[in-house]
Amino acid sequence: MFFQKSNLTLPALSPYLFAPAAMLIGIYLLVRCIILLRRVIFPRLRVRFPASAEPFTLTIPKSGRYVINVLIPPMTFFMGTSHFSARFTLATSPEGQSINYRSYRRGFFQVKRTDMSGKQAMPLGSFECATPGEISISCDNPETIRSNYQLEVSRHIPPLRLVSLVVATIASSTLAIGGFAITILWMTGRI
Template sequence: MTNPVFIGAASPLFAVAGIYLLVRCIARLWKIISPKVKYRFPAGSTRYRMNLPIAGRYVVSVVIPAMTFITGVSYFSARFSITQQPSGVELDYRSYGRSLFRTERTDMSGRKSFPLGAFECPTPGDLEITCVNPETIRESFQLEVSPHVPALYLVPLILMTILSSFMAIGGAIICILWLAGKL
């Protein structure tokens, strides 16, 4: 049998550690939800120029306006040409295609976002993106370029958020029960 004095004395430490970890996890999740580098622009055949300050993998997504019920699926076949500026070097764009295991994100305004593909940005700088077949994406839709978030980073972060919330709530409840003399 465990000592109730030890449990009561350790429970505030669990609550404080849980709150600290929860704040850190929420801050990291917020950086994923609204990254510093995110470009949203109208879909179409016009070229869009953007400045990516960090080298890495980026995702091209289609953003569907709120209250759009029949969206179709032709946007999954959209192809993009991405070139570095001013050198004109074309980057390799890899289309995800239409898969059952792709995610759909929804923001607070009701817009849905579906990832279409990704590209690797080797050096920071200006890039120009063009939809090669703009007829596959409706004019009312938008395109978004944002950093890729790997699943090996996101899944442990979500699990740590759940664990830290249990630590914070459980530590606070046990501490209150211990102070009330119920343990």
């Protein structure tokens, strides 16, 4: 017969051999997560300007959803939330076509950022930019924002994306640290 059963056996693989692979995969995923978290903390488009009734013109490089944040200086104790009642008028420049602005209220599902200098960015509202180009922003009631606060326009970060990114960072660091610990214990013969 041509088809005989062969008794080919593989050497027994130790489950600890998967630890170095888990460590390398964990390190790779952790580096990717840190890069993505850095983009959340330091977005590519981050235009800062003072709150005033005079229009401020900025260039939007991509279409999409953008957020107007209030920047609170570090070590600043703030009482009240008058800045949440700030109203903005947005228009394309130089055409003057109006852009809809959606104001936020205080809520739990908003992404607040703190940069390395300690400035906290709290979202006040968002707008959709259909096409890239220049837009002008003016605050209708600048007195609601304190004089030492600034405004900032940045890309919108969905809260679910941020939560999943934090969970992925925790999981990848656990994988990297656990894989490293098991590899060291296995190589020293303790397990």
